[in-house]
Amino acid sequence: MPERLRPLSPPAVPHAAQPKAKQAAADRPEPSPRDRARPGALRVEGLVLEAQGQRLVDIEHLALPAGGVTMVMGLNGAGKSLFLRLIHGLITPSHGWISWGEVPCGPATSATQALVFQKPVLLRRSAAANVDFVLRARGLDRATRRDRTAEMLARVGLEGRARQPARLLSGGEQQRLALARALAIRPQVLLLDEATASLDPASVLAIERIVTDTARAGTKVIFITHDIGQARRLADDVAFLHRGRLAEHRPADRFFVGPQSESALAYLEGRILL
Amino acid sequence: MSVKSAILGTATAATIALSWAMSPGPARAEGPSILVQSTTSTQNSGLYDYLLPIYRKETGVTVHVVAVGTGQALKNGKNCDGDMLVVHAKPAELKFVREGYGVDRHDLMYNDFVIVGPAPDPAGIKGMKDVGAALKKIAASHALFASRGDDSGTNKAEMRLWKATGIDPKTGSGGWYRETGSGMGATLNASVGMGAYTLTDRSTWISFKNKGDFSIDVQGDPRLFNQYGVMLINPKRCASVKAGLARQFEDWLLSKHGQEVIAAYHVDGQQLFFPNPK
Amino acid sequence: MQDFGAAFGLALHLIATGDDNLLEIVVLSLKVSFSALTLSCLIGLPLGAFLVVRPFWGRGVVVAVLNAMMGLPPVVIGLLVYLALSRAGPMGWLGLLYTPTAMIIAQTLLIAPIVAALARQVLEGLYSEYDEQFRSFGISRLRAAAALVVDGRYGLVTVALAGFGRAVAEVGAVIIVGGNIDHLTRVMTTAIALETSKGDLGMALALGIILMSIALGVNLAAGGLRSVAERQAYA
Numbered sequence: 001m002p003e004r005l006r007p008l009s010p011p012a013v014p015h016a017a018q019p020k021a022k023q024a025a026a027d028r029p030e031p032s033p034r035d036r037a038r039p040g041a042l043r044v045e046g047l048v049l050e051a052q053g054q055r056l057v058d059i060e061h062l063a064l065p066a067g068g069v070t071m072v073m074g075l076n077g078a079g080k081s082l083f084l085r086l087i088h089g090l091i092t093p094s095h096g097w098i099s100w101g102e103v104p105c106g107p108a109t110s111a112t113q114a115l116v117f118q119k120p121v122l123l124r125r126s127a128a129a130n131v132d133f134v135l136r137a138r139g140l141d142r143a144t145r146r147d148r149t150a151e152m153l154a155r156v157g158l159e160g161r162a163r164q165p166a167r168l169l170s171g172g173e174q175q176r177l178a179l180a181r182a183l184a185i186r187p188q189v190l191l192l193d194e195a196t197a198s199l200d201p202a203s204v205l206a207i208e209r210i211v212t213d214t215a216r217a218g219t220k221v222i223f224i225t226h227d228i229g230q231a232r233r234l235a236d237d238v239a240f241l242h243r244g245r246l247a248e249h250r251p252a253d254r255f256f257v258g259p260q261s262e263s264a265l266a267y268l269e270g271r272i273l274l
Numbered sequence: 275m276s277v278k279s280a281i282l283g284t285a286t287a288a289t290i291a292l293s294w295a296m297s298p299g300p301a302r303a304e305g306p307s308i309l310v311q312s313t314t315s316t317q318n319s320g321l322y323d324y325l326l327p328i329y330r331k332e333t334g335v336t337v338h339v340v341a342v343g344t345g346q347a348l349k350n351g352k353n354c355d356g357d358m359l360v361v362h363a364k365p366a367e368l369k370f371v372r373e374g375y376g377v378d379r380h381d382l383m384y385n386d387f388v389i390v391g392p393a394p395d396p397a398g399i400k401g402m403k404d405v406g407a408a409l410k411k412i413a414a415s416h417a418l419f420a421s422r423g424d425d426s427g428t429n430k431a432e433m434r435l436w437k438a439t440g441i442d443p444k445t446g447s448g449g450w451y452r453e454t455g456s457g458m459g460a461t462l463n464a465s466v467g468m469g470a471y472t473l474t475d476r477s478t479w480i481s482f483k484n485k486g487d488f489s490i491d492v493q494g495d496p497r498l499f500n501q502y503g504v505m506l507i508n509p510k511r512c513a514s515v516k517a518g519l520a521r522q523f524e525d526w527l528l529s530k531h532g533q534e535v536i537a538a539y540h541v542d543g544q545q546l547f548f549p550n551p552k
Numbered sequence: 553m554q555d556f557g558a559a560f561g562l563a564l565h566l567i568a569t570g571d572d573n574l575l576e577i578v579v580l581s582l583k584v585s586f587s588a589l590t591l592s593c594l595i596g597l598p599l600g601a602f603l604v605v606r607p608f609w610g611r612g613v614v615v616a617v618l619n620a621m622m623g624l625p626p627v628v629i630g631l632l633v634y635l636a637l638s639r640a641g642p643m644g645w646l647g648l649l650y651t652p653t654a655m656i657i658a659q660t661l662l663i664a665p666i667v668a669a670l671a672r673q674v675l676e677g678l679y680s681e682y683d684e685q686f687r688s689f690g691i692s693r694l695r696a697a698a699a700l701v702v703d704g705r706y707g708l709v710t711v712a713l714a715g716f717g718r719a720v721a722e723v724g725a726v727i728i729v730g731g732n733i734d735h736l737t738r739v740m741t742t743a744i745a746l747e748t749s750k751g752d753l754g755m756a757l758a759l760g761i762i763l764m765s766i767a768l769g770v771n772l773a774a775g776g777l778r779s780v781a782e783r784q785a786y787a
Contacts, residue, residue, distance in 0.1 A: 085684075088688060090684060090687055090688060107690065110688070110690060111690050113688075114688065114689070115684075115685075115688040117684070117685065121681060121682060121684070121685035123682075123699065123703055124703040124705075125702075125703070133699065134689045134691075137689060137690070137691050137692070137695055185689070309650060309731075309733075314749065317746075318746075318749055318750050320750075322734075323734070336735075338650065338731075338733040338734075338736050339733060339734065340650060340731035340732070340733060341732065341746075350638075352640070353638040353639055353640035353641070353644075354638070354639030354640055354644070355638050355639050355640075355649055355650070356650075457749050458749070459748065459749025459750055459751055460748065460749050462751060463748065463749075463751060463753075481750065482750065482751035483750060483751040483752040483753070483754075484751030484752070484753050485751070512639060514639050514644075514647065
């Protein structure tokens with residue numbers, strides 16, 4: 001990998017005081033030393049993504065707890081989706097260090113994660129075949145695939161739709177199918193990019209329930225949303241991005257009560273801060 | 275449709291299509307067969323459609339014909355593609371035999387060339403017998419003339435006739451002298467289309483169905499004699515030549531019976547080919 | 553008088569009387585062109601999909617070459633195949649010249665690049681939609697290519713039809729490598745060429761009308777199949 005990419009090893013003292021950080025280290029919902037090795041524990045150091053001379057993402061330091069639901073918020077263009085793709089390994093950063101547990105971000109970590117897009121990308125096949133496709137790509141045998149597919153479709157309430165063409169399902173059903181497919185690989189980390197935007201309330205509720213259950217079962221969830229209510233309902237902690245930078249990262253209860261950054265405060269109050 | 279069923283379906287379709295493609299051809303093509311590289315006039319005049327079924331009935335041998343110009347037929351023969359040749363350019367044929375590409379060449383039959391032209395007859399050659407004088411009149415009046423321009427037997431004959439007049443028609447190329455680079459039929463179609471004189475063998479002309487207002491202007495000059503020859507592609511050079519079957523067909527064509535069959539072929543009440551084996 | 557009306561009448565008459573020669577020619581045409589199409593799809597679809605999912609140095613050149621080959625005159629292909637299959641050529645020992653197999657080979661060379669180039673265009677759009685999700689799931693390129701072909705099947709039907717249309721309508725390649733031999737290698741287009749050179753324009757036109765009807769029939773059948781399948785499975 002060219003030298004302009006990540007350093008080969010993480011900074012020696014990861015949690016040393018960050019002089020430039022506006023937020024006190026103690027206030028951050030960071031993983032306990034015991035949790036740091038778990039695959040859901042994201043660590044980001046000096047992460048920069050540049051394109052055409054612009055810094056689209058520039059996060060000096062971020063460490064997420066190994067479990068629970070982290071909601072990522074921020075205005076459009078704040079770099080949320082890019083951030084998600086960076087930590088998933090879909091985009092290579094210009095500089096910086098990303099690791100999950102103690103493992104640097106790469107194909108190995110990516111394989112244990114699943115990403116659900118705002119607009120579900122479904123194959124032009126039946127609902128069951130969509131789930132089966134990713135399971136087969138993982139080399140699972142036929143019986144396992146059949147059982148797992150049935151289990152996952154049931155989990156998202158689509159057991160009656162198994163043979164229907166995925167593209168003919170309603171918007172909410174399509175997103176539930178995408179979620180079923182993501183969960184079918186039993187990910188250690190579930191990434192959602194505005195997965196409930198533009199869905200009907202019932203579908204939003206159904207998906208939120210599944211996400212909550214998934215997090216309770218031990219999967220780390222990182223969820224981008226614009227919906228403050230949703231963030232309140234789901235979040236264990238909130239990372240707020242503003243213009244590519246991490247404005248603050250705090251436990252949900254404290255974030256919603258009194259955000260420390262002006263951008264987050266403005267956002268919660270419904271003001272637009274440029 | 276799952277990936278598997280799609281792949282299975284494709285594979286099945288491919289197998290069916292291929293087995294179909296590789297299956298033996300039509301029933302009529304089975305049994306012993308030979309391949310004749312031939313001039314187009316014998317095919318376009320319908321001679322083969324009449325003669326080959328008779329031969330097949332008598333011998334059980336199927337004769338396949340690839341109809342190309344004489345020049346192309348000789349080239350294909352040099353490549354060993356085929357068993358025998360029926361062509362009409364005697365000097366080129368004799369050279370072909372001399373160089374060892376062909377054997378057992380015989381005169382087979384003859385007819386004659388004619389010059390056909392449009393009814394208005396812009397060069398005023400209608401009824402002339404002297405082909406040289408007619409060509410000179412065409413050249414002098416710059417009336418359109420369509421040439422095969424494809425090194426075929428007819429084209430070679432035409433070039434010999436021009437040479438005898440001392441005129442180089444190629445100076446008018448693209449102007450009044452138009453080389454189609456095509457077969458006799460295509461050239462006749464072009465001639466009728468542009469109202470150009472052209473030289474054609476009588477058999478093709480008689481059986482040609484798109485005559486428009488064209489008719490024969492010049493005929494009867496001994497120089498318009500059109501000799502067809504038959505020969506085998508040299509089996510010593512080309513191991514693929516079915517010499518036995520080819521010789522059998524050649525002998526049949528040259529036999530008294532074969533001659534009678536050829537002579538009996540008429541279109542519109544006219545005999546198209548006159549057997550003259552020596 | 554040779555006019556359109558007479559040609560239509562003749563075409564109808566030929567079809568109505570079930571003319572044996574005509575049937576033989578039509579069957580051979582379809583046989584040759586469908587075989588060439590099948591082979592071209594076996595070659596062209598994976599190639600097209602591969603070009604989409606697998607970036608490599610010089611891919612642009614390969615795509616440009618494929619696109620250029622779409623415009624290659626059939627007669628050039630015919631000539632190349634003739635030179636290869638001629639008894640004097642490198643593959644003369646196969647004895648394939650002037651056989652339907654030679655015609656299938658020539659038409660395959662003619663339309664495989666068309667199928668590959670058009671398939672690439674069709675699948676590229678699909679891949680831009682699937683790419684991120686596939687990479688997220690760690691789908692291998694091979695599997696991605698296969699999935700594109702399967703999921704792009706309705707668009708690829710049109711690609712196949714374009715290839716079939718070119719194959720069944722071309723005359724330049726098959727007349728050189730097939731030789732237009734009666735009852736052996738005579739197909740619709742070479743028969744049309746022959747009737748034209750006999751000056752029998754009515755017959756040529758009648759055959760042309762029949763060829764067009766067949767092409768139309770194939771297209772309608774494929775279109776019907778596609779719309780039925782689409783209604784059931786969506787595209």
